[in-house]
Amino acid sequence: MIKESTIAQQLDHRTIRAFTKQPVAPEIIEQLVSVARHTATSNFQQAFSVISVTDQAKKQQIAAISKQPYVAANGHLFIFVADQHRNQQIGAEMGKTENQLGGADRFLQAWSDTTLAVQNTEVAAESLGLGTVILGSILNDAQKLIDLLQLPQLTFPVLGLAIGWPDQAPQLKPRLPEKFVHFENSYQLPTPVEPQLTDYDAVVHQYYDLRDANRRVDTFTNQVQQRLAMVPEKRGELLAVLRWQGFLLE
Structure with a gap:
């Protein structure tokens, strides 16, 4: 049974974009990665990977891709990656040359594995008093991020997750009825x-x-209607980048 305190924590979720200079201890990072690894997974394929970005130069470049300067500031940065490459490698080493890992079904399995792992990690981080911000903005230039992180075929970056000790206390953002x-x-x-x-x-x-x-x-409705015809720069290339990575080729 979920503890009432867990539900209260989730209902009180706020995006934190400013962290103190206090680093997140390595044992906490290890614990959060363990939580990610124990997330529910489709068909037990565990089709995701997590990259901790600790190189400041790379963080700066990811901040530029995201167009969010705070990404390069204090805190720990995870990039969660849909990963069918590892399973392809396992099959190849066992003599299996044919696979369907780039198909829509397997891509969506990897995507769901990855997003579930992000949410699980976020809940765990907040339970420890950490602040979090999920970064869909890493896809503002997916190819550049792929090159930066040297992602192989049959992988694709899905979401970033920055965590740290909160240095702000924003209001609770209202949700739809x-x-x-x-x-x-x-x-x-x-x-x-x-x-x-x-x-x-x-x-x-x-x-x-x-x-x-x-x-x-x-207002909410004004934001919705403004975005109906909006395609952010580079995001219109996502399908092409996915195919370059070996997905959705059928």
Whole structure:
């Protein structure tokens, strides 16, 4: 049974982007990697790997890729990688030359293994009092990151995770009301959607206003509609990079 304190911790999750200079002890890093390794895995293939980026020059380059300067600052940086290369290597060493590890099914298995490991590691880190920020922004230039980390065929970077001792205490970010994300037995989105989100938009507007009065104040629905046709630079190349890595070729 999940302890009530664990649920309270998860409901109180806040993204932390500023860490103190106190380093995360090696034994904590080892413990968190152990948690990642013990995450649920599809078909027991364990199709992910974790890279600790400790080289400051590489952290700087990843910060540039992410366009998030804090990535290169204090804290420990993990890059979680979908990894079918290891299983291909095992098969090759056992004389198996044919494999389907680059197919959509195996890619999605590796992707889900990886994202589950990220979430597990984040929960564990926060249980120790650490702050965390998950970095989808590492895919702003996937090929550059692949080259930087020397990722072989049948691997692909999925998410970064920066952890450290918190040096900020941001507000709790408001989430969508349950009726828009939880349905029973079939998909039942209440429509029209946008008019029913007026109250939620007001809460989000206030959240941004209180977080930083000098920044643009926005609502949830406005953010959604602005991103409908937006393809960030380099992200339009993701399918090509995936195929270059040996995935989704069928």
